[in-house]
Amino acid sequence: MPVNCKFYLKAAFLFLICLTHPEKTEARETPGQELKRTLELSNRFPDSAFVLLKKLHHKALANNDKRTIGVCLQQMGKICYAQGHYAQSxxxxxxxDKLFRQLNEKNLLADNFNDMGVVYYQNFNKKSSRKQYDEALKLYKSTNNMIGLGETYGHIGHLYEKQQRYDSAFYYQRHALSEYQMAGYKQGVAKIYENLGSIHEDLVRYDSARxxxxESLLLYKAVNNEVSSIEVVNNLGDILRKTGNYKEGLKMTRKALSLSIATKNEYQQASAYRDIAKSYNLMGxxxxxxxxxxxxRKHLLHLYSDENNKQMSFLQIVYNIDKKNDEIAALENSRKLNLIISIAVVVVILLLVVMGLxxxxxxxxxxRENIAIAEKNEQLSRAQQEQLEHKSRELTTHTLQVIQHNNFLDSMRNKLEEMIKEDKRDQKKQLLQVVRQINQNINHDQQWKDFTQVFExxxxxxxxxxxxxxEDLTVNDIRLIALLKMNMSSKDMAVIFGISQDSLRVARYRLRKKLNISQGDNLSNFIQTI
Incomplete structure (x- = not known):
């Protein structure tokens, strides 16, 4: 297994220990002890690590703990990378990345940028890899994270080394070394020394490489990093072999083989056996x-077979977890749907009740408004009825007064006419004048105006x-019709008009013609039906 894969698995288990057993990580173990125990767990149980992360991720989702969700996703990405599943990683x-951006967690976001840079590099996308590293640099500088800066500079230097741009590779590796030294991070310093040795080896500067x-080996031993130590010991064996010191180189390679057997690191065993074969070949x-x-070759075949089996097992675990999570999600969605339906039914019922109320x-x-309106209309109707009754009484009274007034005047006129017939010639002129005045008062227009106004x-x-x-009715026609509407007798109508009943019959006849009343139909009945 590549060293960087082990690094990510180691980091994933360190995270798991911190989350699941925080009491064990608080001042009870040194960072070196934690790193060693995590390394052992990560080498032996990557599948279990992934299962634990999935459980933590699911629990964090239920609690809407975005930070924990993001960290779980990041660590699962590291394990997938270590297992060779780069797309999933x-x-x-x-x-x-999306969650860390929302939370503005700069250091976590920068760590994640570095992880994505490694994944892009492994997929031969150096341009995207460098872009991720540059983003990480900006964030680490803003938080003055020296260890983060050292790691990112180291990654960039490694990119340039693989492009054989050694000046740039040295530049960034020295920057990384400076940051790690200021932070007092021996593990990081050891890694940069190893990187610098690798660059010098590529440049055939074997003394500097050695x-x-x-220096790297001393620091790895100081922090008990046996896996990285094996690789450095192998590199030292390569330097001795390349400089012609085959026996010393063989001893160093055998030492690396012993360490890899002791740590059950089959990848390093295969590498050591290959280097020993090279030494014996050079020695004839x-x-x-x-x-x-x-x-x-056998170890590599076994290693690849084992790796394939592990990957298949890992994929099966991922599939089973996803399937289980899908089933749980479906069950939860079903419960939520039932809850939503129940709430919707209750809401609809409440809405119906409210609408009914x-x-x-x-x-x-x-x-109540209709009753109030009806009462008001009734009051108005009574008032109007009372007013009409009052007007009707006024009209009747007025008519009776007119009749009485005219009867009185008619009586006076008759008496005066008799007096005129007498032989007293000296009073005749004055009496005629009085009669004319009475005649004028019998049909006074103001009385008819008052009568007509009330009647209308x-x-x-x-x-x-x-x-x-x-439409062609005269004023006298309308007055006659009004008196007929009131069922006034012919005698009273003649008195009111101040004419004889014969004259009244003529007036009625003319009115019948204007109204086109058929012969035999009663005028009064016709008036009442209009």
């Missing part, structure tokens, strides 16, 4: 070279219908 890191590898001992090369309330209010108020619709029936 990148997906987890990108999901974590110096940096030795081809039988031994073939033997160790065959051992290396509002409808009843509005009906009651409308009923009482019988407005009657007059509207009358006008529609016949």
């Amino acid at each position: 990148l997906d987890y890191h990108q999901q974590a 110096f940096y590898f030795n 001992q081809n039988d031994s070279a073939y033997h160790y090369m065959e051992l290396s 509002l409808t009843i309330s509005r009906q009651r209010l409308k009923l 108020q009482l019988h407005q619709s009657f007059f509207d219908s009358l006008k529609a029936h016949c």
Whole structure:
């Protein structure tokens, strides 16, 4: 397994220990002890680590704990990367990226940028890899995170080394070394010494390469990092072999083999067997070279087979977890749907009740308004009826007064006419004048105006219908019709008009013609039906 894969698994389990057993990580273990125990767990149980992370992730989702969700996704991405599932790893890191941006967690976001940079590099996308590292640098500088800066500078230097741009590679590795030294982070310093040794080895500067590898080995031993130590010991064996010191190089490689067997690191065992085979080949001992090369091949085949099995097992675990989570999510969605439906039913019922109450309330209010309007209309109708009755009484009284007034005047006129017939010639002129004045008062226009005004108020619709029936009626015709409407007797009508009954019959005849009343139909009945 590549060293960077082990690093990510180690980091994932360190995170798990901190989350699941915080009491064990608080001042009870040194960082070196925690790192060693986590390394052992990560090498042996990556599947279990992923399962635990999935459980923590699901619990964090239920609690809407975005920070924990993001960290779980990031760590799952690291495990997927270590297992060789780069697409899935990148997906987890990108999901974590969104959450860290929302939370403005700069250091976590920068860590995640570095992780994505490694994934992009592994997929030969150096441009995207460098972009992630640059983003991480900006954030680490803003938080003055020296360890983060050292790691990112180291990644950038590694990019340049693989492009054989060694000046730039040295530049960034030295920056990384400076940051780690200021932070007092021995593990980081050891890694940079190893990187510098690798660059010098590429440049065939074997003395400088050996110096940096030795410095790196001392620091790895100081922090008990056996896995990284094996790789450095192997590198020292390569330097000795390349400089012609085959025996010393073989001893160093055998030391690396012993360490890899002790730590059950099959990848380093295969590498050590291969390097031993190279040494024997250079020493002319081809039988031994073939033997160790065959051992290396067998270990590599077993390693790849084991890795494939682990990957298949890991994929099955991921599938089972996703399937279980989907089932749980479906069950929760079903429960939520049932809850939503229940709430919706209750809300609809409440709305119906409220609407019913509002409808009843509005009906009651409308009923009260209708009752109030009816009462008001009734009061108005009574008032109008009373007013009409009052007007009718006024009209009747007025008519009776007119009749009495005219009867009195008619009586006076008759008496005066008899006096005129007498032989007293000296009074005749004066008496004639009095008679003329009485005649003038019998049909006084003001009285008729008052009468007509009151009558029209009482019988407005009657007059509207009358006008529609016949428009060329005279004032006297209308007065006659009004008296007929009141069922006035012919005698009284003659008195009111101050004419004889014969004259009244002529007036009635003319009115019948104007109204187009058929022969035999009663005028009074016709007037009453209008």
